[in-house]
Amino acid sequence: MRKYYQLTLVVVSVISVVSLLIYRHEYNRLRYVLEVLNFFGTPGQSASASECAPFNVTRLNYDILGFREHLPTWQRISSTYSVYSAFWEASDGSNRVKAVGIGLMKSEPNFKCHVWFEDETDPVPGKFSYLLLEDKDNTVGNFKLPKGDGLNAHFLYCKPQASLGIPTGVSFYVSTTHVPFKPFIPVQSIDDRTIVENSTLVCVAPNSLPVVSKTSVVEFLSYHQLVGINDFIVYDRTLPSQFPVVLQNRVVQERFNLRVLFLPWNFPYSAVDNDRAVRLAVEKDCVMRAWGKVRNVVVLSWNDYIVPKLFRSLAVMLDNLESDRKITLRFSLPTLVFCTDLADDPQADSTLPMAARKTKCLKGSGLDKMFHVYRPLSIPGNRTGSTRIVSPRIAAVHRYISCFKEKGTLPSEENLMYEPTVLKFASDLKRSKLLKAGETSKLFQ
Template identity: 25%
Template sequence: MRKYQQLFLLLISFLSVCILLMYKSENNRLKYVLKYVNFFGRNDAAVLRRLDNGIGNRTMDEDKMFHLALSRPLPVWQLIGSSGDFYAYSSYWKRNELIAGGQAHVLVVGRKGAVVDFRCSLDMANGRQVQGKFRFQREEGQNHDTDAAFTSYHFFCQVSRDFGKPEIVSFMDAGTKNPVKLRLRHIKTQTKSLRLLPAIVCVDLVDYNMNSTFARREDALLQFFLIHQALGVDYFVVYNYDELPLQIIHILQRANIHLNGLPFNFPFPRQPSSNLTHQLIETDCQMRSFNYASFSILMKPNEIMYPSARFLDNDGKRSLHEQLRHYDATETRFELATFNVCFDERKKLLMDHVQYDPELKTNYKMLLHRLELPPPAPMATNNQVELALSKGLVHRYVDCVKVGKDGLHDWRNGVREDFMQHIDTLRNEVDLLI
């Protein structure tokens, strides 16, 4: 009898252990989910404002319109010409303001040393095909990048008369039989009746290492989007969209953050030290955002912009748009001071990382583009203004493996008290969401 009792107790113990392990597994899964959706149960005013920010004063139809407008026509690298040396990515049409005609502006890359010899034509909405005048320009700074396997170009197809609404541009060389038709995206002059987005942030996942220490931290990737949403940005154009983890996409969608994903099937090998693709993406970001936003900026996921004010008015305080209004209309590019901040995995919030390496430099500048005035013109030579530190800065979170001779500095020492209070306010809002 005692043997049966012992066997019964052993069976109960075994079942208890199995049930315990099952509940432990379910509990871990539940904690993982709640880690990212706990903010839906909060009633803090700042959190509610962030959740409502994705809709704001816009209707659902307007949100759908913005999503389609920023993504179509979908850019993709396509072979043009018969030599196999040139590829086109995105195409834009800009009509002349004071005289008849206009020009198509196409972002192109070509094999280094290849000869540029093209003709061009435009297909109109009325079915008419018109021959255009072809010209091209090389990207600025091209001569400094001697290791690149390609050359970055701007191709133009000009007409001096109004033949209708152009929909397609084509480029042909001597051996072209069936030219590739590139669908045009129209750039129009801003009108007062058009309700613009405060800003659009373009995300460069083309040249960014998604296996880096920063990228492996989901909390850090989420903060990139949440911090900029707190500043008034809820539309992001993501280049090389497939690199963004699917679980991050689901979380951001639930937080009313709008992601517009674009492919980037680049045809040539890229050097890690080259910034040519970054310049190309920045140009596309700027031109794609015309008509739809007041500002645009291109950043990688480990780069966070901290302007001295939100893009939208907040509690009676002046917005960033108002603070920059005193600059001349020709000054449309604002360079932001950049700090290479040491990323510490032990700290949850990015604002709590305070040490930076002043000797660590990058090969590109952080530029905030003002898109409203003057009317957009391809390859416009607008003045560039270096913003004071009191107006804004960018933190680039990096692994400080080799620190310079000058050691690490505290970035807070150069920031004004009112600016620091603004950053602390953002920190507290994001802390409630993570």
């Protein structure tokens, strides 16, 4: 009897092992098929049909929207000049590479260039030209900036002699006789996709401070979500490594309806990061990167807050301001400077973020120091584009600084005015899931 039990156990064991092997084999086959279908699409299904999805397009990540087609990085092309990123312009028939670069003022850009195309072993020679990027009022970021150690920002153009499709890279160099190296700069294509309506992208400029606190980052993101902004590109310089790891995590982004992309910022010069040329370069890269993907684009720092007065959504406010006769390509918003070292508003809850507790701003800041919100889109038909000046009674950018550190003294009461608009978002800030997670340190655990 005992032998029968042992035989039965052996038979059951053999059947179990064989079943497990068959299951594993079928599982691997199914997994492989699903991976192939996921990559190539379903056979017989058109591209347009396969791209349809039962969820909102605004929840697509940056890889699909194309913000992260190529990670930029500063590359030296001469002893006095560096290039950050490059884009392919073809929508207006120009068919040329447009690169963002910075160099010393004493050296005028004078390069040769080649354009690299896919499946081509040799590059195509191109015609080089450039355009100096200027802010006529020298008020980038809503306040006058020093010229630093003498830097200029440019658009570098390279028009290939023959267009062999969409290029993969571009090389700028000094001469053909002495070329120690030809840096390969990846080229990102600019295409006119269907723009997500009511979408706004905020690009955060490199921080001039050595450290940005977790609280500052979370409060900045939480507030701008309340005015309808969920897309952010951060030009990273000194942020702790855990910031990109956490905020670019897909689970975190889906949980908080937040899309944050961090781009490297290995700036090769000693100029401070709020130098006018640096801010111009960031602004142009941001606008080009967002072209055809979102409706509104603005460059801010961590201490800048866009505050609409008459609307709760920035995009809705801008749409209401747009003229029927002209397409607005740029909205200019005034700046109000708030002192963080002044006392909190007595009506504000002490647990609110700093921006909702500081309600006294400096008189005299406003229309003479503008902040630009761009609309990077093609102009249809014969309609012309324009710049719309936004009244401070409609919206403004609130900049929060330490007045004592900036000016050496605190302003007197007669030089201050009361501006409590942010307080209207107080109850929403208290309910913010992102802000609660940041306050309890659960977000960065």
